[in-house]
Amino acid sequence: MSGRGESEVDAAVVHPQPTEVLLENHRAFLRYLERLTGSRASAEDLLQDAFVRHLDRLTSIPDEGVVPWFYRVLRNAAIDRHRRHGAQARGLAAFAQEMATAVDPSADMHREICECVGRLAHLLKPEYAQAIRAVDIDEMPVKGFAEAAGLTPSTAGVRLFRARAALRKQVVRSCGTCAEHGCLDCSCRRASGGAGV
CATH class of the missing domain: 1.10.10 (Arc Repressor Mutant, subunit A)
Structure with missing residues (x-):
């Protein structure tokens, strides 16, 4: 087959839009987040938030890189949530300790x-x-x-x-x-x- 025939075949291939690619991988993303967070509800929240926050960036990412890029987005979102919850838990623990050892003024x-x-x-x-x-x-x-x-x-x-x-x-x-x-x-x-x- 000549070079021209191959380019005609490539032109006939329809590449899905980045949004479609992400939607097709929805379940895989959800499973990935559930493994990271240990919670189905947290995974659903993170995934929905990531879709909303990054939807406008999809046009600047090549089709073949959308899925790996979105996995990085999800991983970073899960790490950020873990850090926030860790800081909150540490703050609550410190407050509980302070209240347990607090004494009324003399x-x-x-x-x-x-x-x-x-x-x-x-x-x-x-x-x-x-x-x-x-x-x-x-x-x-x-x-x-x-x-x-x-x-x-x-x-x-x-x-x-x-x-x-x-x-x-x-x-x-x-x-x-x-x-x-x-x-x-x-x-x-x-x-x-x-x-x-």
Whole structure:
């Protein structure tokens, strides 16, 4: 057969579109991901996500390279998911360990915190100071504070929210970076021009 005949045969061969190639291999991709993740649901999620994310790239990949390229995409997606889940699991384990070993502040520390908050509350609007003292220092339920102040529970909740926001600003203004980093040795001497509050 001449060279011209071979080129006519090649022209008659219809090459499937990259999307069709991927769809034909759907089950193989799913099995591959299931082996990597150990979960059919995770495999289905990863495969669907990969199809959606990479569909627009298919036109730039040669037909004969679509399947190997997509296997690399899937492998990388599975690795990324594994890393994310590992980081989440480590974070949860660290939090659980912290909660298991956490102790309530001592009575002296609790008193010191309450005194500091009480001093700073005096710098707030009177209705905010009242809300902070009643709910956060005296540990009165919000509903009880609402009744005592002659407010509806929702109005009391809004007032407490605004009071806490104002107090937070005052703590940062007074204690500086101490407040941001949770320093326990806070003398609160920077409020009101360096004098004690």
